[in-house]
Amino acid sequence: MGATQLLKKTELIGVLKVRMAQNWQDKNIQQLVDDFYSKYYDPNQKMSQFQRKVLAKSLKMVQGEGGMVKGCPTGENNREPLTNNQEPALPPEMPKKLPKVVQLLVSRTPEVYKPAVAHAIFPSLGAHLWKVRFPYIDNVMHEATFMNVLMAGTGAGKDCISQPINHIMADIRKRDAENLKREADWKKEVNSKGSNKDKRQRPEGLVIQEVDPDMTNPAFVMRMAEADEHFLYTKMNEIDQFDALRGSARGSQQFQIMCLAFDPDNRYGQTRVGTQSVTEKVCIRFNWNAATTIQKGQKYFARVLTDGPISRINFCTIPEREIGADMPVYGTYDSQFDEELRPFIDRLCRATGVIDCPQAFRLAKRLKDECAEFARLSQSRVYENLSFRANVIAYLKACVLYICNDYKWSKEIEDFVRWSLQYDMHCKMTFFGEAIENANRSADEQTGRRGPRNLLKLLPDEFTVHDADLIRQANGMDTRGTRNMLSQWVHRGYLLQMTDDSFSKIKKQK
Numbered sequence: 001m002g003a004t005q006l007l008k009k010t011e012l013i014g015v016l017k018v019r020m021a022q023n024w025q026d027k028n029i030q031q032l033v034d035d036f037y038s039k040y041y042d043p044n045q046k047m048s049q050f051q052r053k054v055l056a057k058s059l060k061m062v063q064g065e066g067g068m069v070k071g072c073p074t075g076e077n078n079r080e081p082l083t084n085n086q087e088p089a090l091p092p093e094m095p096k097k098l099p100k101v102v103q104l105l106v107s108r109t110p111e112v113y114k115p116a117v118a119h120a121i122f123p124s125l126g127a128h129l130w131k132v133r134f135p136y137i138d139n140v141m142h143e144a145t146f147m148n149v150l151m152a153g154t155g156a157g158k159d160c161i162s163q164p165i166n167h168i169m170a171d172i173r174k175r176d177a178e179n180l181k182r183e184a185d186w187k188k189e190v191n192s193k194g195s196n197k198d199k200r201q202r203p204e205g206l207v208i209q210e211v212d213p214d215m216t217n218p219a220f221v222m223r224m225a226e227a228d229e230h231f232l233y234t235k236m237n238e239i240d241q242f243d244a245l246r247g248s249a250r251g252s253q254q255f256q257i258m259c260l261a262f263d264p265d266n267r268y269g270q271t272r273v274g275t276q277s278v279t280e281k282v283c284i285r286f287n288w289n290a291a292t293t294i295q296k297g298q299k300y301f302a303r304v305l306t307d308g309p310i311s312r313i314n315f316c317t318i319p320e321r322e323i324g325a326d327m328p329v330y331g332t333y334d335s336q337f338d339e340e341l342r343p344f345i346d347r348l349c350r351a352t353g354v355i356d357c358p359q360a361f362r363l364a365k366r367l368k369d370e371c372a373e374f375a376r377l378s379q380s381r382v383y384e385n386l387s388f389r390a391n392v393i394a395y396l397k398a399c400v401l402y403i404c405n406d407y408k409w410s411k412e413i414e415d416f417v418r419w420s421l422q423y424d425m426h427c428k429m430t431f432f433g434e435a436i437e438n439a440n441r442s443a444d445e446q447t448g449r450r451g452p453r454n455l456l457k458l459l460p461d462e463f464t465v466h467d468a469d470l471i472r473q474a475n476g477m478d479t480r481g482t483r484n485m486l487s488q489w490v491h492r493g494y495l496l497q498m499t500d501d502s503f504s505k506i507k508k509q510k
Contacts, residue, residue: 091319109330109331123147124287125404131353172233239300242258258313357398364394367421455471
């Protein structure tokens, strides 16, 4: 029935003139068109995601292969506000001019992978900040929390993010190796002593930031407690590696950790009575990268569509290449690359306290207003809800880039952050938008259910069997029991049967 939302009646007649040139004026066909629009046309009904995609594609076809739908954020170096109410079919193109640190980190990356890498670098960059906060437009202090999921097809090249991340994390891994050795020496010493001998306490200052994704909740809490307010970081080749943190067999603590990690001043931990057990309460600071296929990622988050993890995660993708396309070729990550990267990492490590970036603050306000305008035009509650935290993520990226650029704002940072928000929202709406909309609709139906209703009162004084069928369907019942229901009502003296198909209510004296 979505055709009534996509085409006006006169436009459909125009289609029939072309597709049914010999028959379109037939009276029966004209009557069908009239009935179709009189019964199914509802100007207040919002389009489904599929209908929006069809309309966006048709508008793009009208503009031609080289054109672009006006206002639709899909064009090259597009910096237009989100004011078009149609969802773009393709992700927005990455700006040609990039912030210096991003330009360096994608410089050895093949063109097809650059947008994914440009998003995936932020969790590891943010892990270098320690006790640094940024005031958001709602007056809440945020830290550089970034969680990134790369969703792409099988064989798309999802490992493209590994080398840039490896070089970003090199200094943290060097320090972690020293502390891991201290921990291993202590364990060896403790295990060599008998159970009745005095044992040295666990060494202090064991800050180990990069953790194994295959760790239990107690190990996670312990590493977080020892991190001294540093961020923990991990990179997962598959998103389901997060399941090690889910707790009990049917637990979902991994999703709780995702949500809490994004929320400022959160509290998480465990209390145990055993002397050797971990008993800690911590503030989760946890940045991570994960990759998955699109189908697997949709299935993984299917049970928590409306619970918050999706809105807190920054998503990216890799477009599908043509069959038989040439193999992408990477550049060399050599010592020169590390030398060029070092100043950016040093600036992040030296940063401290509350960082105020007025330009990022003003940009966040503008992007918030643009997202709100797009939500009003598209009438998409899902888009609006997802945009709130997506804007926070974009703002935090702006602040990190501001520090990397030696506390200097640039037009490249603004263009990149705007694109990053549009790209993130495109991925979220493409991969999860319709599923979230359906989940919200199901929840509304569940919460809006009423108790048993008097079906007889819902019917007019005189009605047909078809009317009774419709009333039963509207109240979640099948039509197979309609005849039996009417027979009981006649037998009880509620109805008078006029014909085989019509009935009349009997008005009883009070």
